[in-house]
Amino acid sequence: MLTTLAAARSMRASRPGLSTTRVGAVISRNVGALRSGPAYWIVLVSGFFEPLLYLLSIGVGVGALVGDLTVYGRTMPYAAFVAPAMLAVSAMTGALAETTFNVFFKLKYVKTYEAVLATPVRPVEIAFGELTWATVRGSFYTAIFLGVMVALGLAPVGGALAAFPATILVSLAFGAVGLTISTLMRGWQDFDLLTTGQFAMFLFSGTFSPVQDYPAWAEILIQITPLYHAVELVRRLSLGVYGPGLLGHAAYLLVMLAAGLWFAARRMERLLCP
Amino acid sequence: MIFARGLVKRFGDFTAVNGIDVEVAPGEAFGFLGPNGAGKSSTMRMISCVSAPTSGELRILGMDPVRDGTRIRARLGVCPQLDNLDPDLTVRENLTTYARYFGLSRVEGRRRADELLDFVQLSDRAGSMVEPLSGGMKRRLTIARSMINEPDIVLLDEPTTGLDPQARHLLWERLFRLKQRGTTLVLTTHYMDEAEQLCDRLVVMDGGKIVAEGSPRSLIETYSTAEVVELRFPDGLDLNADYAAKMSGIGERVDPLPDRVLLYADDGDAALTEVHQRGLTPSSVLIRRSTLEDVFLHLTGRTLVD
Numbered sequence: 001m002l003t004t005l006a007a008a009r010s011m012r013a014s015r016p017g018l019s020t021t022r023v024g025a026v027i028s029r030n031v032g033a034l035r036s037g038p039a040y041w042i043v044l045v046s047g048f049f050e051p052l053l054y055l056l057s058i059g060v061g062v063g064a065l066v067g068d069l070t071v072y073g074r075t076m077p078y079a080a081f082v083a084p085a086m087l088a089v090s091a092m093t094g095a096l097a098e099t100t101f102n103v104f105f106k107l108k109y110v111k112t113y114e115a116v117l118a119t120p121v122r123p124v125e126i127a128f129g130e131l132t133w134a135t136v137r138g139s140f141y142t143a144i145f146l147g148v149m150v151a152l153g154l155a156p157v158g159g160a161l162a163a164f165p166a167t168i169l170v171s172l173a174f175g176a177v178g179l180t181i182s183t184l185m186r187g188w189q190d191f192d193l194l195t196t197g198q199f200a201m202f203l204f205s206g207t208f209s210p211v212q213d214y215p216a217w218a219e220i221l222i223q224i225t226p227l228y229h230a231v232e233l234v235r236r237l238s239l240g241v242y243g244p245g246l247l248g249h250a251a252y253l254l255v256m257l258a259a260g261l262w263f264a265a266r267r268m269e270r271l272l273c274p
Numbered sequence: 275m276i277f278a279r280g281l282v283k284r285f286g287d288f289t290a291v292n293g294i295d296v297e298v299a300p301g302e303a304f305g306f307l308g309p310n311g312a313g314k315s316s317t318m319r320m321i322s323c324v325s326a327p328t329s330g331e332l333r334i335l336g337m338d339p340v341r342d343g344t345r346i347r348a349r350l351g352v353c354p355q356l357d358n359l360d361p362d363l364t365v366r367e368n369l370t371t372y373a374r375y376f377g378l379s380r381v382e383g384r385r386r387a388d389e390l391l392d393f394v395q396l397s398d399r400a401g402s403m404v405e406p407l408s409g410g411m412k413r414r415l416t417i418a419r420s421m422i423n424e425p426d427i428v429l430l431d432e433p434t435t436g437l438d439p440q441a442r443h444l445l446w447e448r449l450f451r452l453k454q455r456g457t458t459l460v461l462t463t464h465y466m467d468e469a470e471q472l473c474d475r476l477v478v479m480d481g482g483k484i485v486a487e488g489s490p491r492s493l494i495e496t497y498s499t500a501e502v503v504e505l506r507f508p509d510g511l512d513l514n515a516d517y518a519a520k521m522s523g524i525g526e527r528v529d530p531l532p533d534r535v536l537l538y539a540d541d542g543d544a545a546l547t548e549v550h551q552r553g554l555t556p557s558s559v560l561i562r563r564s565t566l567e568d569v570f571l572h573l574t575g576r577t578l579v580d
Contacts, residue, residue, distance in 0.1 A: 025374035032371045033362035037403060040362060111358035117324055118352035119375035119423075120344045273324050274285065 018128060022121045026129025027136075029116075047097050048141050051090040052148065055083055058208060059154075071210050072241045083154040084235035085207035087145050087163065091170035091234075092227060093198070094138030099178030100194060103130055104185050113272055123268040127261060131175045138171030139164075155238045163238035166250075170230040173253040176260025177226070183267035201227040206235075226256055275300050275427055275458050276321060280330035283316045290316035292482035293330065298427075303459040305469045305476035307566075309574050312479040314462040315355060318431050321460065322352045335426060348376060351425035355432045355462075357412045359404045365415060366391065366400040369422055376423040383422070390418040394448060410441025417448065428452065430461040434468060446471050466566040480574040490566050497572055498564040499526050501542035505535045505549065505556040517554060524548045538564070 033040045063078030071081060106112035113126055146164060149155040155163070181194060204218075205211075205227035211219050222228050233249040236242065276298040283291040291313040298304045306314040319325035321334060323343040332339055334346050360368050366387050373383030391397045394414035399407065407415065413433065420428055433449070434442040449472060453459055463469055469476055470490045478486040478493070486493055503525070507517055518530035525539025535556075539545035542561035549556070 019377075021377050022375065025371075025377070028374050029360070029363070029371045032367045033360075036362060036364045036367050110361050111356070112360055114324075114354065115358040115360070115372075115419075116375055118322055118347065118350070118354070118420075119372065120348045120377070121375050122344065273326070 018125060019120075022125045023129045023132065026116070026121065026126050027133050029112075029129075030133045043097075043102075044137065044140075047094055047137075048090065048144065050093065051086040051141075051145065054089075055079070055086045055148075059083055059086070060152075069210075072236070072239065074239070074241070076239070077154075079152070080154045080239075081210075081235075082208060083149050083152075084163065084238045085205070085231045087142055087149065087167060087238070088170055088227065088230040088234040089202055089207065090141040090145050091138045091167040092174045092230060094141040095134040095171035095175035096178045096198065098134035098137050099130060099175045100182055100185075100191070103179060104182040104191075107182055107268075107271070108185070113268070117272055123272055124265040127179055127265045127268060131172065131179060131261065134175035134178070135168060135171040138175065139168050142167035142171075149238070156240070159238040159240050162240070163234050166233050166237050169250065169253050169257075170234065173226065173230070173256035173260070176257045176264065178260075179264035180260050180267060183264055183271055201225055206231050226252065229253060275302075275335060276304075276460065277333040278330065281317070281320065281327055281332055282329045283313070283320060283325065284328045289482055291320070294477075294479070294482075294484050296477065296484075298458060298460060300426075300458055301453075301456050303453050303461070303472050303474045305473035306460075306462040306479055307464065307466075307469055307476055307570060308462075308479035309464065312574070313482040314479055315431055317479075318429055318460070318462055322350055322429050323347050348423065349426045351420035351423065351428040353416050353420040353428065353430045353433060355435070357416050359412060359415060359419070361404050363404070364400070365396060365402050365404065365407070368404060368415060369419055372419050373422045378423070386422055386424075390421055393421075394418045395444070408441075410437050410444070413437060413441065413445060414448070417445070421452070425457065427458045427460060430459065432462055432464070434463075434465065442468075466570055470566050478570060478573050485573045486569070493569050494564050494566060497569040499538040500540045500564060501538075501545075502562055502564050502568060503537040503539060503542045503545050503549075504560040504562070505537060505554075506533065506558045507535070507554075508557045520552060520554060521549060524552075536568075538568070 059079035059082035063082065066078040068075050069078050069081050116126060117123065142164065146155070146160040150157055150160050185191070204222055205225060206222065211222050211228065214222065229249040229252040233246060233253070236246055276296060278294060278296040280293045280295065281291055282289065282293050294317065306317060308314050316325065320327050320332060320339065323334070323339040323346050326340055335349055337346050339346055360371065363371055369387035369390060370380070370383040373386060374380075378386070388397070391400055394417060396411060396414060396418070399411065404412065404415070417430070417433070430449070434445055437445065446468070449459060459472065461472065473490060475489050476487070476493070477484045486497060488496065505517070507513065514530040514532065514535050518528045518535050521528050521535065521537060525537050525545045527538040529536040529538070537545055537549070546559060546561065
């Protein structure tokens with residue numbers, strides 16, 4: 001039994017190196033889906049609007065009632081506080097939507113990956129390809145969102161340029177964890193859990209009010225969850241509030257990325273190459 | 275091309291493949307026959323290097339599937355039992371995308387895609403999505419896809435299951451052409467006519483083991499008689515076993531079924547004459563040549579396996 005597992009594991013994992021051509025082929029499959037018809041475009045475009053609508057309704061609308069806010073020792077309009085959080089959220093949802101809904105569908109229902117694995121492509125190359133694509137999608141959202149922020153005067157151009165690479169890291173981190181989640185999902189009912197978790201993070205991760213306003217225990221709980229670190233990193237960079245804390249947030253996301261990818265590649269291999 | 279000795283595949287406590295020896299020569303069309311659950315698909319998955327053997331030796335194109343899986347798969351074409359075409363892509367994009375997985379350039383991918391679409395008679399559907407295609411069209415597209423890398427071996431897992439006769443015959447004809455080009459074909463099937471049509475040599479699997487091996491003709495000669503007499507009696511149902519007992523000694527073997535009695539004999543007419551001489555009066559009689567199906571049922575039994 002042990003030797004069986006060892007043999008199965010070594011089946012693909014032991015092969016040296018990653019072929020960029022094959023990772024590229026996994027990505028180009030998604031480009032092919034865009035070329036093939038309007039269905040995927042609709043999914044892509046609709047994913048962009050949610051954070052934008054929140055920014056306009058709560059940031060700008062509710063912001064008019066709230067007035068100015070003082071954080072990091074600076075006073076700013078409420079919308080300027082909310083906007084970078086929505087930016088981080090769009091990086092998260094863009095990548096997660098791709099690596100959960102789409103990857104799960106391909107993994108479990110249409111068996112796309114089974115077909116892919118009959119070719120020289122390996123599970124770890126599928127993981128890298130899908131993550132890269134998810135990050136492209138997330139970054140496509142954040143690039144437009146940053147444009148909107150600059151246009152509305154909610155971020156300086158320099159801040160937007162500094163925040164953009166951070167949103168890429170956010171997409172990578174959430175995308176990688178999403179891949180792992182997809183390999184653990186039993187069926188669509190599990191997506192309700194995921195959506196609930198995502199929504200809770202969306203509401204409380206320092207998105208609409210500073211976490212310092214919560215009781216101490218809640219603040220600690222929030223600081224354990226990932227979106228908090230994404231929001232902090234992106235907000236500080238877009239506002240130009242630099243400090244050693246940035247490294248901590250970045251490190252958190254890097255660990256997410258590494259652990260998510262490692263686990264996803266292993267799980268995919270176990271699921272697809274029994 | 276393929277060499278297996280004592281090949282075993284276990285999933286936990288369940289043994290799917292229980293020590294099989296197989297050898298496939300270049301250009302051969304080789305078949306795995308067997309009822310559901312016989313271990314055909316598990317064997318195919320090991321040969322296509324997506325499932326590691328539990329024990330035993332397996333060499334494909336002279337290489338070890340565990341160490342050289344990527345290199346072997348580059349030279350295999352795989353047509354799975356269930357179509358796993360990409361529903362988000364057009365017919366043509368299904369092929370060009372697949373070409374990319376093999377590291378082919380876009381230009382080369384497009385050239386081969388158009389050539390293959392022509393080969394499987396789907397050129398006029400190139401721009402269509404996969405979903406509206408009929409079962410036979412999807413199957414043809416899957417086979418075209420398995421040929422995009424110009425493989426040395428094409429593996430086909432139940433290639434015509436669920437297709438109508440027209441679609442099956444078109445597919446057989448295309449596979450025959452592929453064989454004529456020198457491609458080695460390895461297929462599983464539980465259609466005996468398919469095995470007789472396509473296979474130079476085949477093995478019959480049952481319960482994870484190989485129970486017989488040879489060409490379709492030699493298997494019939496070894497495990498069956500030249501002819502089979504099918505006899506029906508008006509009051510059959512309950513009495514077929516008694517009728518069969520009365521026929522014992524005629525031909526080589528008598529097999530009472532619920533609805534008829536099968537009499538295996540090299541000379542069907544002579545056997546029938548003898549049946550009449552014993553005073554038996556069947557209501558209908560059919561004398562036919564023995565088929566692979568007779569061999570198959572003889573070897574793997576008539577009980578439903580799942």
